[in-house]
Amino acid sequence: xxxxxxxxxxxxxxxxxxxxxxxxxxxxxxxxxxxxxxxxxxxxxxxxxxxxxxxxxxxxxxxxxxxxxxxxxxxxxxxxxxxxxxxxxxxxxxxxxxxxxxxxxxxxxxxxxxxxxxxxxxxxxxxxxxxxxxxxxxxxxxxxxxxxxxxxxxxxxxxx
Amino acid sequence: xxxxxxxxxxxxxxxxxxxxxxxxxxxxxxxxxxxxxxxxxxxxxxxxxxxxxxxxxxxxxxxxxxxxxxxxxxxxxxxxxxxxxxxxxxxxxxxxxxxxxxxxxxxxxxxxxxxxxxxxxxxxxxxxxxxxxxxxxxxxxxxxxxxxxxxxxxxxxxxxxxxxxxxxxxxxxxxxxxxxxxxxxxxxxxxxxxxxxxxxxxxxxxxxxxxxxxxxxxxxxxxxxxxxxxxxxxxxxxxxxxxxxxxxxxxxxxxxxxxxxxxxxxxxxxxxxxxxxxxxxxxxxxxxxxxxxxxxxxxxxxxxxxxxxxxxxxxxxxxxxxxxxxxxxxxxxxxxxxxxxxxxxxxxxxxxxxxxxxxxxxxxxxxxxxxxxxxxxxxxxxxxxxxxxxxxxxxxxxxxxxxxxxxxxxxxxxxxxxxxxxxxxxxxxxxxxxxxxxxxxxxxxxxxxxxxxxxxxxxxxxxxxxxxxxxxxxxxxxxxxxxxxxxxxxxxxxxxxxxxxxxxxxxxxxxxxxxxxxx
Numbered sequence: 001x002x003x004x005x006x007x008x009x010x011x012x013x014x015x016x017x018x019x020x021x022x023x024x025x026x027x028x029x030x031x032x033x034x035x036x037x038x039x040x041x042x043x044x045x046x047x048x049x050x051x052x053x054x055x056x057x058x059x060x061x062x063x064x065x066x067x068x069x070x071x072x073x074x075x076x077x078x079x080x081x082x083x084x085x086x087x088x089x090x091x092x093x094x095x096x097x098x099x100x101x102x103x104x105x106x107x108x109x110x111x112x113x114x115x116x117x118x119x120x121x122x123x124x125x126x127x128x129x130x131x132x133x134x135x136x137x138x139x140x141x142x143x144x145x146x147x148x149x150x151x152x153x154x155x156x157x158x159x160x
Numbered sequence: 161x162x163x164x165x166x167x168x169x170x171x172x173x174x175x176x177x178x179x180x181x182x183x184x185x186x187x188x189x190x191x192x193x194x195x196x197x198x199x200x201x202x203x204x205x206x207x208x209x210x211x212x213x214x215x216x217x218x219x220x221x222x223x224x225x226x227x228x229x230x231x232x233x234x235x236x237x238x239x240x241x242x243x244x245x246x247x248x249x250x251x252x253x254x255x256x257x258x259x260x261x262x263x264x265x266x267x268x269x270x271x272x273x274x275x276x277x278x279x280x281x282x283x284x285x286x287x288x289x290x291x292x293x294x295x296x297x298x299x300x301x302x303x304x305x306x307x308x309x310x311x312x313x314x315x316x317x318x319x320x321x322x323x324x325x326x327x328x329x330x331x332x333x334x335x336x337x338x339x340x341x342x343x344x345x346x347x348x349x350x351x352x353x354x355x356x357x358x359x360x361x362x363x364x365x366x367x368x369x370x371x372x373x374x375x376x377x378x379x380x381x382x383x384x385x386x387x388x389x390x391x392x393x394x395x396x397x398x399x400x401x402x403x404x405x406x407x408x409x410x411x412x413x414x415x416x417x418x419x420x421x422x423x424x425x426x427x428x429x430x431x432x433x434x435x436x437x438x439x440x441x442x443x444x445x446x447x448x449x450x451x452x453x454x455x456x457x458x459x460x461x462x463x464x465x466x467x468x469x470x471x472x473x474x475x476x477x478x479x480x481x482x483x484x485x486x487x488x489x490x491x492x493x494x495x496x497x498x499x500x501x502x503x504x505x506x507x508x509x510x511x512x513x514x515x516x517x518x519x520x521x522x523x524x525x526x527x528x529x530x531x532x533x534x535x536x537x538x539x540x541x542x543x544x545x546x547x548x549x550x551x552x553x554x555x556x557x558x559x560x561x562x563x564x565x566x567x568x569x570x571x572x573x574x575x576x577x578x579x580x581x582x583x584x585x586x587x588x589x590x591x592x593x594x595x596x597x598x599x600x601x602x603x604x605x606x607x608x609x610x611x612x613x614x615x616x617x618x619x620x621x622x623x624x625x626x627x628x629x630x631x632x633x634x635x636x637x638x639x640x641x642x643x644x645x646x647x648x649x650x651x652x653x654x655x656x657x658x659x660x661x662x663x664x665x666x667x668x669x670x671x672x673x674x675x676x677x678x679x
Contacts, residue, residue, distance in 0.1 A: 091632055093631055094629075095630065098626050102624075102625050126625045128648055129647075
């Protein structure tokens, strides 16, 4: 089972991830900013006004700018004849083999950000416990549906 | 008025035209059920009447009224419940109608029934009745409970359900499988090779004699006695002043004097006593649970019966077994004892279960059972994991140790003497490394790990759900990876997983196992 030459995700997912991490970290940075403003006139401040908030904003911005491309770089998948292969993870790199005949059911889902960029995620459910729902994000809407149909076809053929 | 469900109609009798499948008429529970329920509720009555029986309490009349109300309501309730309760088996389902105020009609499809357990507590054994518990999943909660029916009836129910299931399976194997009905646990097991003879007569796999059960208990330590003592104290609620005056009168005075004379010896003796008590309780608990433990292979099911006071009989369908787990600890292993468990999966995918196939046995006995049911053998040649796992463990624990020392140093006081645990950690790391190993064969993969709780997973390759390997940044730096083989029904943190194997080896083990699964 070779995990080489896997397919990359759709490039638009980087934008979706940037947007999502940006919003999440932005809210955190906003909280820091408010806290900074509330303490603006205290005399025993360690750092001048705006230092904490500035750091938080810069950090939030750089993480949400640099992390998604890295995540994208280490994501790979491949639908083979009888199995789906996945590789993912920046810090913890996970290689997974999902035999197609173990698939319980399949979902294609889109949230509002993904809809904006025409990408979707494919959710594969197996009966296992460790990784019963495997999520394959960042597929073009049409590709996600055709992948799902291919897998469904395999399962139906197998059952007959 | 529209009746949402036809509860007020007489129960529909089962169709009788099915010649192959024996069906039952609607039945009531055993009449002695009422007697048993009353007996079981007596302790509550005694509890209510306790102040009255003690006498002299000014609020006792309140409890008296309470007790009277209890008799007025509970006894008729028990009778009504009995009268309302009906159950029967049609070729398709087990039907249970019950309830006094809220009526419940429960239909359990026969094909979904996994396990029918028959339980006899001491009272039921005297009266010749039994409790029938119907499970539709590997474990978790019971779907249907019949308490109580006669013991013969209980066995008959089990036989009828088993026959019906076999008839259904024979029917199914001739018709097409669909996606929805595909067995999620394994490849649809062909069960039509189970002949009638094999189904009726069992093959005895193992029986434990009393000596063995006592031995099993000797390796088990139970603190259950503490719970018993506390609940007993809570129940009788001893009056502290009475207790004090009793003590002041001096029945324990010689004891007291001795404790004062040598407190250290008293403490040692006290601890020794507590340990002995725990040891004895462990033996008693084990005898009560596993007395006359017997494991048989009947058709395609493991049949298990055991118990001293409460008799239990249950079945584990072989097709539901996802992996075999061999469990031991350093003490048990030193004497060559193991415990064999099976991990099962029910209809509901989220439910997991572990059942004991052999509570206490030798490795050869385990191998014999595994061979008889055609499952993986206990491997005898293992591959160890990388020795770098010792280094990783030490790095991890030294980091944690330094953080602890640092934090306490900053906030409180220097505790450099805590560094004395380093040799202990090294010993632990070595033991941990020696426990970690894996093996694989054409039909299974096995992994073993643990220092105190030593677990060996033996997973048949055809039960694999997903498989893979992973490595975090530290592992990648050392060229290591962890492997896992996921099965259905494993609980979190108890699945077959093994860290720190050489990365190229990890990848090749997984692809080997997977290609065998693919066949």
